[in-house]
Amino acid sequence: MTEKIYYQDPFIKNFTADIISFQEREGIYHLQLDRTAFYPEGGGQPADRGLIGSSRVKHVYEERGEVFHVVDRLPKEEKKVECQLDWQRRFDFMQQHTGQHLLSAVALDLYGARTVGFHLGETHITIDTDIPLSAGAVDRLEEEVNQLIYQNRQVMVKHPSPAELERLDLRKNPEVSDNIRVIKIADIDLTPCGGTHLQETGQLGLISIINFENYKEGSRLTFLCGKRALKDYSRKNKIVAELRDILSVSNRKLVSEAARLQQELSHRDSRISELQDGLLDYQAEKLLESAEKLEGCNIICQLFPAELSRSVETKRNSNRGISPGSISPDITQLKQLAEKLIGNDSTIVIFGQQEAGTARMILASSEDIPGLDMNELIKEVMPLLKGGGGGQEYFAQGGGSKVENLPETLEEAYQKITSRL
Ligand SMILES: [Zn+2]
Incomplete structure (x- = not known):
């Protein structure tokens, strides 16, 4: 053997x-x-x-x-x-593994929290406790384990006889039945284990609990020992320095400054929404003013962006369209615009939009105009755009890939709608 x-x-x-x-x-x-x-x-x-x-x-x-x-x-x-x-790798594992013994032992000693799960990975290490730990408890746990590291306590390997074993107060039960190997860390921990460990707690250098969360009935603690903890500390120092440069505040004010900026951003978002809504109201008003009047209805047939619409108008010599200088709404804003317009009496909206290689259409009408059925109409015209669509009787939308057919599709929808009035 x-x-x-x-x-x-x-x-x-x-x-x-x-x-x-x-x-x-x-x-x-x-x-x-x-x-x-x-x-x-x-x-x-x-x-x-x-x-x-x-x-x-x-x-x-x-x-x-x-x-x-x-x-x-x-x-x-x-x-x-x-x-x-590969000594660097092995020593790292011994630091993490011995750190886990200490952390589990101190969690049990301080809070009666038993370790019921353990994972030692290439980047981080976790233990799961059987009862939840508070943030304060986790802070104290980290402090206590670091104290034991400073005290450089001895880590010993024991091979007790079955009779001796019975007298030992082991932190957990052995997983094997004979040749049981027990790891003793001073008077702090006595645990059966077949792994490799450090000789003194001082070789651990440092332990840092970087995260804790509720897990099952207890807590999951993520921690780093030795060089992993040091590297993490250096990395975080660099992040703090970068943030300090970006935000131009001292370390102490980083959190409050980030919170202030977040609040300011949220206020600005609300303000932008209000302004956008006001702009859409204005745009709806302008569109309604320039709408074509036919059979007692306002017909607004418009391509977006506005430049696209103007080129089509010139070609068709039509007076339909939006006034120059209008903004190009995205599809969400366009839907809002259509909804605002059909909030007026006797109004029909035929919108086409081109955005990032996709052609979209919105067909909508006020509820006082019967018999148009926009859901049916959009299904009739969308094949021209190599796409599909649907919706309700008074509001329907669709999309397709044949962008170059957008003016033609808009015209087709216009002809179908006006012939039904
Ligand atoms: Zn061990």
Whole structure:
């Protein structure tokens, strides 16, 4: 059986080993060594990476007590092969993992909160507690764990006998039944665990709880330890500095300034809506003034944007259309404009609009003009735009892709409507 030297000394970074067997499966090799410092995936801790000879270790796993190293090609040598761990990755995992022990132990000690879930990922680490924690409780938890880091408490590995085990007050029950390995952090934590850990809490450097949220019956805490916490701190410092430059205020005033700007933006949005509504009222008034009068009805047949309409008018020598200088409403505003217009008596609206390669139409009429049925009319004309549409008897809209047919479609709708008056 492979000698698991990561248990004898989790700080071994380089070692030599003999390859005792290998299996090839679909071009990937699964190697067994006589001894290994590569930690296999397990207990929530991801597998190590590194080199066996010049072969890159892609994964390490344990099966029936044996450790298998997954490599994409066989090392040249079989005996006394130089092996090297990706130490940065392993040390990072040991910092996160040991930090989790401490955090879970202190949460239990301070608040009676048991850790019921744990995830150690490549970027962040979470624990789930069985009871919810308040923001104040989370702050104190972070403070207490950092105190234990400053105190540089010892982390020890114990192999208690079954009799000794019965007397121990373990934080959680062991997942295996024999050769139970217990991690003891000073008088703070006593937990069965098969992972790799630091030797002293000081090696953790720093713990930072970056988020907490309600999760199931308790809380989910997202935290970072060691270098991950330091990197996060540096990154956030840069963000704060950038925001400070953008907003031209001191760190202390960043939040209040952001809140003030948000409020101001919201006021401006309301003001813009009011102004837009006023503009649409004005536009509706102008359109109504210049509307064609036919059979006692106001007919407003208009293409948007206005430039498009004017070019069509020139070609057809028509007096239908909007006065120069009008704005080009978007489709939402155009619908509002049509609704405002048909709020007047005996008014018919025929709108065409071209926007970003799409042609749209709105057909609407006041409810005092019977028998037009805009829903039916839009379905009759929309094939010209290679599109479809629908709506109600007095208001219908549609869209299509054949933009170049928009003037022709508008004319067709005009002819159909006026012939029914
Ligand atoms: Zn552990």
